[in-house]
Amino acid sequence: MAVTAGSELTLLQETAAAVGSSEAALRLIVSIFIGYPLALFQRWYLFGKEAHLTYLFHIVTGLLLSYFNFGYQMCHFLLCVVLQFLILRLMGRTVTAVFTSFSFQTIYLLAGYYYTATDEYDIKWTMPQCVLTLKMIGLAFDYYDGGKAQDKLTKEQQQLALYRVPSFLQVAGFSYFYGGLLVGPQFSLRCYQKLAEGTMTDVAGQRPNSIMPAARRLGLGLFYLTVYAIIGPYLPDSYLLTDQFLDQPFWYRCVYLTIWGKIMLYKYLTCWLVTEGVCILTGLGYNGMDASGRPKWDSCANVKVWLFETTPLFTGTIASFNINTNAWVARNVFKRLRFLGSKIISQAAALLFLALWHGLHSGYLICFSLEFLIVIVEKQAIDLVHESPLLTRLTTLPALKLPLYIAQQSIHWLCLGYPLVPFCLFTWDKWLRVYMSIYFIGHVLFLSLLLTLPYLRKVFVPRKEKLKKVE
Structure with missing residues (x-):
C-alpha cells in the first residue's frame, strides 16, 4: 500500500468500501482511467514536438503513478530499468547481454514473488514488475537482432530490431509509459519510438x-x-x-x-x-x-472480444485472450527454441515460462499444465474429425450444427473454468479441495481422450487418409 496523507487515505478507503473493492484495486482502476486525460494532453500539446518531451512526459507521469500505487516500493521498477540500460550499453549486441537480461529480470521478479507472496491475490509492486520483465527481455532480444544480417532475421524480427543503442530517455519512457505501465499491453521499443516521433498516425x-x-x-x-x-x-x-x-x-x-x-x-x-x-x-x-x-x-x-465470446474452441480462447503477452512468448521463447527440433518441447517450455512469470504458487503450474494437455487433445480431436469422412459428414449436417455447437460450447466453458481453479486459488490445499469435490472431471476427461483418440483414429480414419497425412 502506498504511503499517503491521512485525509487521502481515508477518502480512498471510504470510496473502496462503498463500491465493495480493496483500496489497492481502486488505486489501480483510477490509475488506468487517468490514462485518458494524459493521452488527450499528449495529443494536443506534445504531438509534433521534439521526441524527448514525450519521453520526459511519460517518465514523470509514470513515476507519479508508480508512487501513487506502490509508494517507495516503486524503486524496484526503477532499479531494473536503470540496470537494463547499463546492460545494453556495457555488453552491447551479445548473447551475454541477452542471457544476463533474461536471467536478471526473471530472477528479480521471482524473488519479488517469493518475498511478497501470500495465499490471496494482492495488488503489489510485482504486478507492474511482471509487465516490465517482458519489456526488458524483449528489448535485449530486439537490440541483439539489430546486429544480425537481414537475411538471418524473420520478417517480424526485421520490423522490431533495434539498429542503434537506445538512449536512457527512450528506455525509461518506454518502461514508464502510462498506457502500458500497470497491466500492459506489451509493445516494442520501435513502435514506442515511432509514437514519440509522431509517425504512429493514419494521416502523416x-x-x-x-x-x-x-x-x-x-x-x-x-x-x-x-x-x-x-x-x-x-x-x-x-x-x-x-x-x-x-x-x-x-x-x-x-x-x-x-x-x-x-x-x-x-x-x-x-x-x-x-x-x-x-x-x-x-x-x-x-x-x-x-x-x-x-x-x-x-x-x-x-x-479479440467477438472471438472470445463466440469461439467453441479452447485454442480459440487462447488466440483471443492476452494476445500481446502470448505473442511475446511465442516470439521470444517458443520460436527462439526451434533449435531443439521439437515443437512439443518448445511449447512446453513456453508454458512453463508463462507459469513462472505469473508466480511461484503451485496453482499456476497446474493451470498451464492443463492448458498444455487440453490444447494437445483438442488438436488431435479436430484432426480426427477433419480426416474422417464419416465424422466430417456428421458435423456438417445442418440439423446437427446448433446442437453440436451448444455441446461444444458447454464443454469449452467448462474447460475455461476448470484450469482457472488453481490459477485463482494458488495453493495446493485449496485447488485440490475443489478438484476433489468434482472428482477431477477435467483430468479424467482429457487424459481419457488423450489415451483413446489414437484408437478412434484407427476406427474412423481410412488408411488412405492416413497415408495422405504422412505424405
Whole structure:
C-alpha cells in the first residue's frame, strides 16, 4: 500500500468500501482511467514536438503513478530499468547481454514473488514488475537482432530490431509509459519510438483519427466492468472452499465453475480494453491500413472480444485472450527454441515460462499444465474429425450444427473454468479441495481422450487418409 496523507487515505478507503473493492484495486482502476486525460494532453500539446518531451512526459507521469500505487516500493521498477540500460550499453549486441537480461529480470521478479507472496491475490509492486520483465527481455532480444544480417532475421524480427543503442530517455519512457505501465499491453521499443516521433498516425504529419476507435474500446471496457461489478460479487472465489458449495449436487458444482470462470475473466477484459483505448488515443494502437485502405487500431489489442465470446474452441480462447503477452512468448521463447527440433518441447517450455512469470504458487503450474494437455487433445480431436469422412459428414449436417455447437460450447466453458481453479486459488490445499469435490472431471476427461483418440483414429480414419497425412 502506498504511503499517503491521512485525509487521502481515508477518502480512498471510504470510496473502496462503498463500491465493495480493496483500496489497492481502486488505486489501480483510477490509475488506468487517468490514462485518458494524459493521452488527450499528449495529443494536443506534445504531438509534433521534439521526441524527448514525450519521453520526459511519460517518465514523470509514470513515476507519479508508480508512487501513487506502490509508494517507495516503486524503486524496484526503477532499479531494473536503470540496470537494463547499463546492460545494453556495457555488453552491447551479445548473447551475454541477452542471457544476463533474461536471467536478471526473471530472477528479480521471482524473488519479488517469493518475498511478497501470500495465499490471496494482492495488488503489489510485482504486478507492474511482471509487465516490465517482458519489456526488458524483449528489448535485449530486439537490440541483439539489430546486429544480425537481414537475411538471418524473420520478417517480424526485421520490423522490431533495434539498429542503434537506445538512449536512457527512450528506455525509461518506454518502461514508464502510462498506457502500458500497470497491466500492459506489451509493445516494442520501435513502435514506442515511432509514437514519440509522431509517425504512429493514419494521416502523416497530423494527429491520428483515434478518438472514436479509443472510445469504442473504452465503451466495451465499461460494459465488462459493469457486468463484472454486478455479477462478480455473487460468484466469489471463496465460495468454492465452503461446505455449502461441497453440499451442492455434482451438476451444480460443475455449472458454478463454468459460469464463475467466464465471469472471472471479465476483470481482465476490463483492464485490457480500457488500457487499449488509452494506447489507441495516443496513436500507439495504429497498425497500418487494411485492404480497403481503412486504418487499423489493433496494434495494442490484448483481447479479440467477438472471438472470445463466440469461439467453441479452447485454442480459440487462447488466440483471443492476452494476445500481446502470448505473442511475446511465442516470439521470444517458443520460436527462439526451434533449435531443439521439437515443437512439443518448445511449447512446453513456453508454458512453463508463462507459469513462472505469473508466480511461484503451485496453482499456476497446474493451470498451464492443463492448458498444455487440453490444447494437445483438442488438436488431435479436430484432426480426427477433419480426416474422417464419416465424422466430417456428421458435423456438417445442418440439423446437427446448433446442437453440436451448444455441446461444444458447454464443454469449452467448462474447460475455461476448470484450469482457472488453481490459477485463482494458488495453493495446493485449496485447488485440490475443489478438484476433489468434482472428482477431477477435467483430468479424467482429457487424459481419457488423450489415451483413446489414437484408437478412434484407427476406427474412423481410412488408411488412405492416413497415408495422405504422412505424405
